[in-house]
Amino acid sequence: MTTLSDPTQESFRLSMLLNDTRYRSITFQAIALILLVAAIWYLMSNLFANLEEQGLNISYSFLGSTAGYDINQTLIPYSSQSTNLRAAFVGVLNTLLVAVLACVMATIFGVIAGVLRLSNNWLVRKLMAVYVEIFRNIPVLIWILIIYFIMTAAMPAPSAFRGDEPAASMILGSFAFTNRGVYIPSPVLEPGWMIVVATFVASIIGIVAYRRYSTKLLYDTGRLLPRFWPSVAIFFIPTLLVFFLMGRPISLDYPALAGFNFRGGLQIGAPLIALWFALSIYTGAFIAENVRAGIQAVSRGQSEAAAALGLRPGRIMNLVVLPQALRVIIPPLISQYLNITKNSSLAILVGYADITATLGGITLNQTGRAIECVLLLMLFYLTISLIISLILNVYNSAVRLRER
Amino acid sequence: MSDTHAESVAFVRETAIPPALPPATVSGPVKWMRDNLFPTWANGLLTVAALYIIYLILSSSLPWLLGGIWNAESLAQCREILQGNSAACFAVLSERWNQLLFGFKYPPELYWRPTLAFVLLFIAAAPVLFFDLPRKLLIFTGIYPFLAYWLIWGGTILTPLIALLGVVVGYLVFNRFVKGSFAAGMFGGVAAALVVWILGGMVFSGADLFSLRSVSSRDLGGFMLNMMLGITCVSLSVPIGIALALGRQSDLPIVKYICVVFIEFIRGVPLITLLFVASVMLSYFFPPERTVDLFLRVVIMITMFSSAYIAEVIRGGLAALPKGQYEAADSLGLDYPQAMRLIILPQALKISIPGIVNIAVGLFKDTTLVSVITLFDIVGMIRGPILASTDWNGVYWELFMFASVLFFIVCYSISQYSQWLERRLATDHR
Numbered sequence: 001m002t003t004l005s006d007p008t009q010e011s012f013r014l015s016m017l018l019n020d021t022r023y024r025s026i027t028f029q030a031i032a033l034i035l036l037v038a039a040i041w042y043l044m045s046n047l048f049a050n051l052e053e054q055g056l057n058i059s060y061s062f063l064g065s066t067a068g069y070d071i072n073q074t075l076i077p078y079s080s081q082s083t084n085l086r087a088a089f090v091g092v093l094n095t096l097l098v099a100v101l102a103c104v105m106a107t108i109f110g111v112i113a114g115v116l117r118l119s120n121n122w123l124v125r126k127l128m129a130v131y132v133e134i135f136r137n138i139p140v141l142i143w144i145l146i147i148y149f150i151m152t153a154a155m156p157a158p159s160a161f162r163g164d165e166p167a168a169s170m171i172l173g174s175f176a177f178t179n180r181g182v183y184i185p186s187p188v189l190e191p192g193w194m195i196v197v198a199t200f201v202a203s204i205i206g207i208v209a210y211r212r213y214s215t216k217l218l219y220d221t222g223r224l225l226p227r228f229w230p231s232v233a234i235f236f237i238p239t240l241l242v243f244f245l246m247g248r249p250i251s252l253d254y255p256a257l258a259g260f261n262f263r264g265g266l267q268i269g270a271p272l273i274a275l276w277f278a279l280s281i282y283t284g285a286f287i288a289e290n291v292r293a294g295i296q297a298v299s300r301g302q303s304e305a306a307a308a309l310g311l312r313p314g315r316i317m318n319l320v321v322l323p324q325a326l327r328v329i330i331p332p333l334i335s336q337y338l339n340i341t342k343n344s345s346l347a348i349l350v351g352y353a354d355i356t357a358t359l360g361g362i363t364l365n366q367t368g369r370a371i372e373c374v375l376l377l378m379l380f381y382l383t384i385s386l387i388i389s390l391i392l393n394v395y396n397s398a399v400r401l402r403e404r
Numbered sequence: 405m406s407d408t409h410a411e412s413v414a415f416v417r418e419t420a421i422p423p424a425l426p427p428a429t430v431s432g433p434v435k436w437m438r439d440n441l442f443p444t445w446a447n448g449l450l451t452v453a454a455l456y457i458i459y460l461i462l463s464s465s466l467p468w469l470l471g472g473i474w475n476a477e478s479l480a481q482c483r484e485i486l487q488g489n490s491a492a493c494f495a496v497l498s499e500r501w502n503q504l505l506f507g508f509k510y511p512p513e514l515y516w517r518p519t520l521a522f523v524l525l526f527i528a529a530a531p532v533l534f535f536d537l538p539r540k541l542l543i544f545t546g547i548y549p550f551l552a553y554w555l556i557w558g559g560t561i562l563t564p565l566i567a568l569l570g571v572v573v574g575y576l577v578f579n580r581f582v583k584g585s586f587a588a589g590m591f592g593g594v595a596a597a598l599v600v601w602i603l604g605g606m607v608f609s610g611a612d613l614f615s616l617r618s619v620s621s622r623d624l625g626g627f628m629l630n631m632m633l634g635i636t637c638v639s640l641s642v643p644i645g646i647a648l649a650l651g652r653q654s655d656l657p658i659v660k661y662i663c664v665v666f667i668e669f670i671r672g673v674p675l676i677t678l679l680f681v682a683s684v685m686l687s688y689f690f691p692p693e694r695t696v697d698l699f700l701r702v703v704i705m706i707t708m709f710s711s712a713y714i715a716e717v718i719r720g721g722l723a724a725l726p727k728g729q730y731e732a733a734d735s736l737g738l739d740y741p742q743a744m745r746l747i748i749l750p751q752a753l754k755i756s757i758p759g760i761v762n763i764a765v766g767l768f769k770d771t772t773l774v775s776v777i778t779l780f781d782i783v784g785m786i787r788g789p790i791l792a793s794t795d796w797n798g799v800y801w802e803l804f805m806f807a808s809v810l811f812f813i814v815c816y817s818i819s820q821y822s823q824w825l826e827r828r829l830a831t832d833h834r
Contacts, residue, residue: 029658036662043689050688121447122440123454137815138808139769141783146808149800342674348776349787360680370684377680378673385672 047371062367063088069362071353073269084363091358092380098275098354099341105280106340107333110287117292128288135285140343143282148274148350155179155270158261176255176262182273183255186266192249199242206238207231271352275344283340287333294329295321327399334392338385345381355380467491472802474498478795496799497806500790504806507625507780508789514558514617518628521555524548525635533821546571549639556624556632558616566604570597586741621699625780627810633781634768637706641767642760644707645714646753650744652715653722663715670712675770678705683777702774710767714760721756722748754829761822765815782807 016023051057063085070080075093078086117128135143158178176183214225243250255262298321306320347354348361356377364373428434442448471491475498476482482493497504506515528548531541550564574597582589624632651663670678682705683698690696725748733743775784786803790796796803 025656029656032656032659032662046691047688050692053692119447119450120440120443121450121454123451127454127458133816134812137765137769137812137819139772139783139811141769141772141775142804142808142811145783145787146800146804149804153798153800345674345676346773346776348676356674356676360677364680364684370680371688374677374680374685377677378669381674381677382669382672386668 056368058371059369060372062363062369062372065367067363068366071358073272073353084359084367087363088355088359088376091353091355094352095341095344095347095354095356095380098272098279098344098347098352099337101276102279102283102340102344103337105276106283106287106336109280109284110333110336111291113284113288114291114295117288118295132285132288135282136289140278140282141346141349143278144274144346144350147278148270151181151270151274152179158257161257161262178262179270180261181267181269183262184266184268185252185254188251188253190249190251192246195246196239196243196250200239203234203238207234210234269352271347271350274350275347275352279340279343283336283343286339287336290329290332290336294325297328298324330395330399331392334388334395338388341384341388342381479798480795492802493799494802496790496796496802500796503626503785503790504782504803505626506628507623507785509623509625509780510619510628511617511623514619517555517558517616521552522628522631524551533825554616556619556628557621558618560612561614561616562604562608562612566601566608569604570600573597573600586739586745621697624699626785627782627807629774629779629781630768630771631814633703633706633771633774634764636703637710637771638764638767640703640707641711641714644711645718645760646749648711648715649718649722652719667712667715670709671716675706675709675773676776678709679773679777681705698777698779702777702779706767706771709770710763713763713766717756717759717763718752720759721752721754724755725752757829758822758826761818761825765818768815768818769811782810 064083066080067082067084067087068080069087071078071087071090073094074090075097076086076090078090113128113131116124117132119125119128155177156179158176158180161176161178175185210230211227214227218224255267257263302320302324303316306316311319344354345356348357351357359373359380360377364370367373425431429438441451468491471486471489472494473482473485473491474494476485476493476495477499479493479496482495486493502512502515506518510518525548527541528545531537531539531545547568550568553567554561554564574593577596578589578593580589581592648663648667651659652667654660654663679702682701686701686705687696729747729751730743733747738746772781772783774781775787778784780788786807790803791799
């Protein structure tokens, strides 16, 4: 018989810190931590020594002082007498504005180009390949500058629209492309406009509800209600009805020449257009590749199986291909949106007042508060990107393949 | 039976008819056009629309391109020659090409040095890019960074030589000790290299040997600056990215969280804010008596930026490896550094090559951002000295087209290379 004996109790020796896997991880982590703390301490001590030498300190009080500069495109009331904080806030809103506009436009470009790249038309396929390759391989910075120079150098000045035989004329009498930007009609809201908008929103909700109901009915009873025409009807009829009943509370204000410039309407400045359009076509080329990859990722057998079941082509796309393709397309699409938001910081090159140009540009240069400004700037972008990756994670867990 | 049968038929053909050509509509170019350009009515309309777009683009750009003026001294002179016609004024390129490529302060008589460095780059990069070339060439690749430094910045050859010596000694020491333990090899190598650098610096300080005329970093510019930033930062960030990716995957919580925070922080902010850090903030973090040159600060920040992205790509590669590979390495009794070096990383890196190349292309394009912090790269040169000069104020298209063509050539060839490599490395489904 063998007697079981406890393993001999080893006493802790110093060499075990390096040779015993149980303790080695602690050693390495301690080393890493010490190195990190030492590095931070070194950088911080340098920072404070430098600040002291130059008689500076870290303080955010400059945010409350008067900004003293003008911003040409603002979404909220702002004047040069406003505070730096308000200037930064104007910048935040401008960043979000151009990011949202560019995301929408880039998606449109990308989806069209991506789908056309899979077209069975050879010429269109090649044309789209050229578009994608050209725009992907040239820096977005150059695109922004090119489009900005087209806007400012090639477009006519507002004075060209004057006279009996003007050199330039407005498109449809309401859009004017000038070197100062594009003038478009702006909506004028009169009392009662809220009701019209509310009706419109309600009818959109109504369309969704109707489609849900018809799907449910289809699954429960097999009866198929028409979907397209009722949706169109719900979209237009209630809103138009309320619009005219309320006495047309929303009207358009057309831009018109007054002196040397246009008055009225909505001015979209050349920097915004350049940034918006350049980000859209550049990112659109990337999105096109994502869309193409997503559609190609759905195996041919899927659509063939659907066809064998007797589904019509439109339904094959809607019910079989798209749901599977979207699962592949959407995660890279969202990270492209994140890229657009980050690339919108290039606004500083063309003088669009986004957060980088206001807080990180003029405010930084005027107050000399480099550290505070750059930190706030980074904080803003970090927040945005964390929110976007949060959305991405939620989406990913929602569409994850549920395996047994 | 068969005899009678033969005679019962009135006519029997004894030779085969030569095969007739298929109808013109189902073969050749006609069929191709039917299939690929006009399969349906709607598709035909699409073709016509595409043709019209191509016509519009070509009809507006071709006369402009072909009628371009190559010899003139200023935009005004160009316009004089053109007499109101619309055509390109490429004279700005023949006049200012050197500034676009090398920046406006690099001494013109020294242009051969960066040019030579650029040509040698191909020899240095070849064995890395193409595995079939003799491995001996890698020695030149190892020497190249020091050689290129000496050629571009000039100064005494002793500086790069000592740096090279330190690396060689460090490598030898690493090789000697790595069999015992990876950590010992690593620390021994780094320590040996440091010793050589410090000793070499002390012994040869002030000595002058094979001295080339030195050029300061502020004088670098043009497309050369983009190339230098791109190549330096990508090659530095691959090893850092590998370390970060391994750190993020590791079991040590502190190391892991340091890496996670670093990667997520860098990926969350735009490169431009990091460049602001380099230009206005980083000098606060260095010792007061020492000024670090702007080029170096920019290299530090861009390297941090791209290493975070490369780390994510490599992490994807690590995660894509089957768990069995890790377990197999463990069961062979390999320790962590051995398992990583011999089994995991070779496979993970292979999977991540396309991603790394994408990051490299993106990074190379992003080097144009340095023009925001007043470095005169090619975009900075165009926006600054050239467009601001009285001679060429107003020449936009030609200059931006030139820059675009340069970037397109480099980026497109890199992505083509990456596709070739992907096909080459595909070892499955043959």
